[in-house]
Amino acid sequence: MANPLLEAPSKSSPETAIDLSQQASTFITSQSSWLSAIPYPLSLFINTESQEKWQTYENLFLACLRTGDDNTAYACLESLTDRFGKGNDRVVALQGLYKEATAKNESELAEVLREYEEMLKSDPTIFSIRKRRAAVLRSMGKTSDAVTALTNLLDQSPTDAEAWSELGDLYLTQGSYDQAIFSFEEVLLIMPYSWNMQARLGEVLYLASGRTEGGDQMKILSESMRRFCRSLELCDDYLRGHYGLKLVTTRLLEVLSTSKKPQQSSSDPVRGDLAPPSVDAVKKLNELATSKLAEIVRRSNSGEKGWDGYSAAEIIAARELLDRDTQKIER
Amino acid sequence: MAEAQQILRDPALFYWILLPITVVMVLTGILRHYLSTLLQSAPKRQPLAKLREQRSLLRSANLRTNYAQISASAFQKRREWLIENARDGKFLADPDARGKGKPNPMSDPAMMEGMMGMMKGNVAMMVPQSLIMGWINAFFSGYVIMKLPFPLTPQFKQMLQAGVGTRDLDVRWVSSLSWYFLTLFGLQPVYNFILGSNNAANQVTQQMAQSQMGANPMGGAEDPEKLFNAEAENLEVIEHYYILDGVEDRLLERFQGAI
Amino acid sequence: MLDERELATRPIVQDSVQHNARTVSNIRALTASLFGVAAGTLGLESIPGFIFYALGTAVVSVLIFAFKAESEPKAYFYRPMADLWAGDMFGGLMSFVLTWTLFYNLAKA
Incomplete structure (x- = not known):
């Protein structure tokens, strides 16, 4: 590790x-060993910095x-x-x-905010301070102000993946799923191989599907499932990817079995959307996710080498998800 | 020519010539590395508008390269928005300067900085090399110092037996200048060990990098409006494919054994 | 080059490629100088000397293949033929010649 x-x-x-x-x-x-206390000429030869x-x-x-x-x-x-x-x-x-972090109350936080604004007035290109300002606004609860601050930042610097994902998070807390999806897509454009972002987008899509019905819901669910598949393609043992895949495929199986309308069996050429996946594929993916999750839980608990990179919270959540299944079967 | 020409040499030759030259070469390499690191100037802060322009250009480039990550409709929206704004010049740092053409490299201060940096780097390379060569010619010329283990063509005699008077000497006997050349090329890996692979004493890779960069440095800054127009055109011709298309089948195929 | 789509689905991480190339380069340089020392002290002349270097490098390549790349060069190198077996010959050759010359002279005198 x-x-x-x-x-x-x-x-x-x-x-x-x-x-x-x-x-x-x-x-x-x-760090402050005798090596770093050597006087100047000799210290050129010894490099204590790595x-x-x-x-x-x-x-x-x-x-x-x-x-x-x-x-x-x-x-x-x-x-x-x-x-x-x-x-x-x-x-x-x-x-x-x-x-x-050491501010004790609201007014101290507001003081910090004021300091940031001062700094930014004299030099608006210090992006790290702009981000801190957005973070302070968020922790003070002023979500819409934070959103505005971040949108301004992103107008000036649209290639900042961190800012886009924070914005996506903010939108998610506000419940504006469409904008959240947009922001996370921007992150993916900047860092196409980040499997955690693909999984995150899958999660947001899954949440968004809860609000929709029928054909739209099917579309969003299948896209969510595909996002999780992509994240697994990039990283075999990503626990969140498997977790998400299992959740989505379970839901998708329910929706596919209860939908009465005839399925759209080919891609819609006008909007370029993809066809929903076949029931067979969804079932197989469900099995795959379940078995992988079980394997991860088992191996990580037995402390095998190479399998200890998962945090305890993740493993507990995975086990709980698996147990949910067995409970259903028992009933 | 006689078979192996033998010359008896004083062992003191090695302690007084070979080793000192080697030590000097290693030390100059290290010195060069630290000098160039110290002489590097810190990156200058750019004004906000210029930053915005640069990064918007990058954003459009990102869209052009990674379009497969998002769905066709999302891509379409972004493409239209970017093309429209690029054509309108909404991203430009200096909207009034449109149509004025390329900034002259001599007058644009940012370019001057870039060129100065490069020249400093070159100087840091050339000066020590010529100095050492002069030093060797002054102190260590006029005799052969060692025998190369492998033969070379006679053309090399001129270079490697610089100060020696005899004509029939086998090419394998060389003067100290050739030892200088050998160490010049052969110490690269040693520098890599001591200084880490990002060192400035790496001569061969530097020369290669320079020859590749050759055309660019004198080209000067591009006109940003032209760049944006070029990006817009590139975006227009893209045929979108979605990487999520068929991903579940690919995934299932890969995990065949695990299910 | 790989098909663009294949590259998108199975990306090549630049950092890893560089790291692997650097490791191979270091190993070669180090072993090359050691071989130079050996060749010099043995008093090998021109052609036998180079053959010695070629043999030694081949042995080192096999060792890299067996131990470092765990007999699966495709997983570590994009073009195993070029990178693993014939990688960074020039740097290694120069180190070899340098130490070879040095020790040849030390031993002969």
Whole structure:
């Protein structure tokens, strides 16, 4: 398994975050060994910096903030500022993040927001601060303001995948499924091989299908199923992909069996939509997803090497989904 | 010609010539790498409008490459929107400058920066090399230093036996300049080890990269309006296919064994 | 080149390709210099020396194939013939010649 210190913080579970923040103080003292204290001329020959050193610092910082260890977080922030200077975009954003995380009430948050606006007035190209501003607006509950802020950002910089996916998330919380789908499609245009995005889009489509009826619902459900298939094509063992596939195929089987209208058996050439899949294919996909999920649960629980990359929460959710099936059969 | 020509050499030759030259070469390589890293100027901030223009261009390029990820209707919507805005010039940084043609590379300050950077890099390469060559010619010329294990054609005699007076000497006996050349080419992997693969002392790859880039640097910045029009045209001719078409069959085929 | 659609369905990750190429390159350079040392101390001359290098590189290639690529070159390299077996000959050759010359002279004197 990859070094958890190097993984993106959003991927790590809360337990990992606690682990990391406990290791934090030992890590920091290890960095200030005698090697790095060698005076200037000799230090040219010894390279104590590695590619991952500062990424580790940043991840540690975030993990400490997550677990509430503000002091260590501040120490990490200090080291980062020393190395990269106060004017560096990322450092400024991290400092803002620290203030947000340690803000005790609404007014302090509003203060942070005001600071961001000041910074942006003098230099509107600091995109990291613009993103932080949108995040603060979201955490303050001003969703529509956050949406506006992000849309402006994206008008200026339409190739920012992170901003598009955050916007998609925001739309989802507001319930505007169409716009959410649009935003996630934009992310896919920028990063076509990201299987997690394909699965996410599948999830959004599945949610959107709950609102529609009949032929439309069939269309959306089949597209959702295909999105999950694509994410599995790109990454064999993606648990969320299998989970989603199982959910969608179960629902699709219900819809296909209860639909009375004659099926559209060929693609609609005018709108270019795809035909719904055959019942056979859906059944097989359902079986595939179920068996894969069972395999993942089994292997990950027995702690086999190479199968321990799944978080505990995922495994529990997968097992619950599988149990739902067995309960139905029992009844 | 006689069979193997034997020349007795003083072992001290090695300690005083071969090793010093090697050490100097390695050190200059490292020095060059650090020098070029230090001389690199930080990327300049660009004004917001220019950023927007560049990234909109990128967005259209993304759509052109990755159109298969979205459905035909979604693609259609985006295509129409982009083409319309590109033609109208809604993305341009400087809408008033339309139709004025390419900016002159000499007058555009951004281009100057790019060219200066390249020249600095070249200078950092050339100067140490010529210096060392001069140093070797000054101190280490006039005698042969070693014997190459493999034979070469007589044309090389001129280059490799630079200061030696005799004419009949086998090409395999060479002067210190040839050792310089050998180390010049042969130390690339050593630099890769010490400095990591992104090092600036990598001469061969640099020369290759330069010859490929040859046409471009003097071309100057393109007129953005023309670029957008070109993108719009490219978008118009795309025939859309949807990658989700048949994906379930592909997936089932792949997982045949697992079910 | 692969068909464009095939490429879309089974993409080639640029990072991995570079990493693999770099690993092969490092291995070759290292082993080439070691072979140079051996050839020099053995006192091998022109043609036998190069044959020694060719043999040695072939052995190293087989080892890379067996241990590193786990006998499945297609999974690691896009064009196994060109990349694995004949990869980065030039860099390796230069290291070989360098160390060969050095040790040949040290040994002969």
